[in-house]
Amino acid sequence: MGDTSDEEKALGKVKVIADQLGLSLDEIKEKKYSKKTLKRMLKNKVYNETKIEKRKIQKQKRKAKRKELKETLGINLSEKKPRLTMSESPNKVNIAIDLSFNSMMNEKELRKLMKQIQRCYSLNRRSDAPCQLYLTSLKDEIAKGLMSKQPGFDYWDIHRKEEHFLDAFKDFKEKGTLIFLSSDSPNLLPDVAEIQKRGGDYAYIIGGLVDHNVHKGLTLGLAQKSGIQTARLPIDQCMELCVSKVLAVNHVFEIMLNATNGIAWSQSFMNVIPARKVKQSDALKSIRQPKKEHKENSENVVQKDQVENQSSASSGSESSTT
Ligand SMILES: C[S@@+](CC[C@H](N)C(=O)[O-])C[C@H]1O[C@@H](n2cnc3c(N)ncnc32)[C@H](O)[C@@H]1O
Structure with missing residues (x-):
């Protein structure tokens, strides 16, 4: 029933x-x-x-x-924020991606590099103060690839150079203000205030290479042979990574772009370096939860920046700043 x-x-x-x-x-x-x-x-x-x-x-x-x-x-939210072009931007710091490593990459790696370049371009385009972004050795496969695969590449607001960066930045080399960025460098980049102060007098080169660090020390060796300065990002001074400190081109560019806009190294590292690479100590975990504990977190960032400044000042014994 x-x-x-x-x-x-x-x-x-x-x-x-x-x-x-x-x-x-x-x-x-x-x-x-x-x-x-x-x-x-x-x-x-x-x-x-x-x-x-x-x-x-x-x-x-x-x-x-x-x-x-x-x-x-009187706030008009419908008005779009005007985007500055590189020539209108007050940010004159030169950052170049050296595309002279074509022959060292297979097709898949080249495609990956193109995506990373596209990411760098869009980060710069959307920045409040875009830096002077260059592509050097822009020829052969990578140039053809960018032209055919990236829609609108011809209209990108980017400095295009067919020459090698050593020719494109000859004056900088002579003045000693040309710096190749390499994770293998014994030198550290200075604090962001100094990067901003130097402005357009300096040019920083990023190796356009996707190699899963198979060619460890390659760009460092080449830069040293050419007699130019090298420097690495001060990652060890701010956080511990559980894998290698070799970052992808777009991550290095984003961190450098942030630095030219006055954003502290530690803050950039926390926002840009993929979480899977970072050793999740309790302190970093709390910084990576932005919403609820925002106030507390910004205090942490300030404290970390103080540590960063002290450590980069005191790290002179181990590595000089470049
Ligand atoms: C994927 S890495 C290539 C690594 C390659 N084995 C080499 O010898 O440079 C791409 C580029 O990003 C830059 N880079 C990566 N990690 C860096 C770090 N921790 N400090 C400074 N530059 C870095 C370097 O310019 C490097 O050439």
Whole structure:
């Protein structure tokens, strides 16, 4: 007796859902829809029916909020922030990606490098103060690849040089202000205030290479042979990594771009270096949770910057700053 009434109840529920879905009980039996499937179908139906209406309401709310802000505070949120081109930017620091390593990469690695270059370009384009971004040795496969595979490459606001960076930045080499960035360098980059102070008098070169560090020490050796200075990012001074300190081209560029905009090394490392590479000490874990503990975190960053400044000042015994 009890069983029959339970079955009836269940059937009643299915009937209600079937009606809402516009299905007959025969159709449900034939297609062998389970109760769970029917519930999911109903949920999707309700979602789809209300989606457009909900979006309309949200749009109206946003519009009203923008209007209110404009009327009460004179803030116009609909106005797009103007983007500065490199020539308009007050940031004159030169950062070049050296593309002279084509022959050392297979097709997959070349494609990866192109993606990394695209990322560097878009980071610079969206920056409040873009730096002077160069591509040197821009010829052969990489040039052809960028032109054919990157939509709009011809219109990119980027300095293009076919020459090798040693020719493109000859004056800088003579003045001793040409620095090749290499994780293998015995020298550290100075603090960001110094990078900003030097401005356009200096040029920093990033090796355009995707090699999973198979060619360890390659760019350091080449730079030393050419008689130019080298420097590494002060990662050890700010955090412990569980893997090698060799970063991808786009990560090095992002950190350098941030530095030219006055963002402290430690803050950049925390935001840019992939979390999987970072040894998750408790301190770093708390810094990597931005929302709730924001105030606490910014204090941590300040404290870390003080440590960073002290350590880079005191690291002179181990490595000089370049
Ligand atoms: C994927 S790495 C290539 C590593 C390569 N074996 C070499 O000899 O440079 C790409 C480039 O990013 C820059 N780079 C990577 N990690 C760096 C670090 N920790 N400090 C400074 N530059 C770094 C270097 O310019 C490097 O050539």
